[in-house]
Amino acid sequence: MFVEILSLFTDASMHPKSITENFTEVKISGIFNVQKLPNEADYKNITDRLNDRDTFHLSVLKDNEIVENFTNRNDRQFRDYISTINAALSIGDSIEVVLTIEKNKIDNKLSVYYVKEFVDYLNSLSFLTFLNVIEKNLNKEKLILEHQAENPTNNVFSTKTILLINKNSNTQIDVLESDIRENRVYNATSLCHWDIEKKFLLPEDLYPLVNDQATPELIKVFQKACLLYTTMFVFDYLGIKEAGFSYKLNGYKTFGEEISTKRLEDVNIDLNSSDLFYKVYQWIYTGGNTNDKISIARNIISLNYNPQTLKLSKTSFDAIISNYKIYERQNVKQYIEVRNKLSEILIDLQGKVDKIVDSFIGDYKKNIITLLSFFISVIVIRVVSKGDFIGGFTTEIVILSYSFLIISIGIMIYSRWEFSKRISMFDKHYEQLKERYKELLSKDELTKIFEDCNPKSNGSKSFIHQQKKLYTILWIFSIVILTFTITIIYVINNIKLLCLTNSVIQFLL
Helix, strand or coil: CHHHHHCCCCCCCCCCCEEEECCCEEEEEEEEECCCCCCHHHHHHHHCCCCCCCEEEEEEEECCEEEEEEECCCCCCHHHHHHHHHHHCCCCCEEEEEEEEECCCECCEEEECCHHHHHHHHHHCCHHHHHHHHHHHHCCCCEEEEECCCCCCCCCEECCCEEEEECCCCCCCCCCCHHHHHHHHHHHHHHCEEECCCCCCCHHHHCCCCCCCCCHHHHHHHHHHHHHHHHCCCCCEEEECCCEEEEEEECCCEEEEEEECCCHHHCCCCCCHHHHHHHHHHHHHCCCCHHHHHHHHHHHHHHCECCCCCCECCCHHHHHHHHHHHHHHHHHHHHHHHHHHHHHHHHHHHHHHHHHHHHHHHHHHHHHHHHHHHHHHHHHHHHHHHCCCHHHCCHHHHHHHHHHHHHHHHHHHHHHHHHHHHHHHHHHHHHHHHHHHHHCCCHHHHHHHHHCCCCCCHHHHHHHHHHHHHHHHHHHHHHHHHHHHHHHHHHHHHHHHHHHHHHHHHHHC
């Protein structure tokens, strides 16, 4: 566009004296002799090609003094500007023309007029300033840089969130979800120590997606920045100052190094390793146990890289994957051993529950057998000596029988209390065991393993309480039957004795 601006004043082929461009403005200047004076029609043809979101400033200087300034953002008509220019200039005058374009970002779109100069600007930045500038313009969403050239060139460039395209292109770019960005940064800051103001940037924002139409110089800038920034998500410690980038890596070997990053252009690191470090980063933070993964990655990297240039061996990523698989196999073996050991303990615990139930049932059986043995002995002795068993249940025997039945009730109450106490102790031991294994197994897996043997679960709880309830009822029923039987025998025995006494009395009378 500047060449067209110069053509307002001269027909000669002119080139700008200087061009600078950054994220906020483009500034172009040129010095030449006036060959003609501008007219309004030519000016309008030029400014119509300017992007509507940007602001255009034009200054003409003669003898280092400003002849006139013009901007397209005020109410002044260009014909008034031309009148002033024509009055102040003459053919043959030496003048300097300065064009300044103020960029405005609208809908995440920003103009780029001179790609080469824009890349030069990025290269001139320190790594810290580069990060701050990218972070400011990206603003947690996306950034689309529109190249404003009339004749489009192969200036297509892209990362996950930054896109350089020719104007009027329909190419779109996705936005990284905010929760993914926040979780990734949170995980990284919990695994790595950053001596830097917390950034929301991710390596995805800087990793160039190389294609045949990409600008090589722009790719190189982002490869450098991406490699440095990705190590922040892998190494133990990172500190970024305006002058340099310092890091510390603790693996099988320990390294501490500082790399000068005053100008990205002068940073001497291995660009081919950018892809490798990015693959390692993606692998660490995508699924699985991040702590285990980053530890293995640090160990392997410390054996396979140059601490000054960050050059990483091409086989490093495969070595990391292989080591992690070995680690997983070892963990699986340990996991199986833990599961088997836990299964044995739970089977033993289940056996203890069975013994508790058997003990309660045994108390009932021993007590009832003892009572029945006593009554049978009384009956047998009476039958052998007298030929019947009713008379054997004298008042003394009946009192003794009732005493045994009362003792049986006491034994039943004690057995029930002991049963409940043992189950309570079992529950406590069970919960302690479960608590110990929380460090080794997940919550869901613990629940699944313990549920079948849990005395509080429906199946086990039903069985334990069924046995307790059933044998208590049986015990009470046995006592009631024996009590009722002894009472009936005692009543019958007394009626016979009363009849015999009455007969003797009548005989004597």
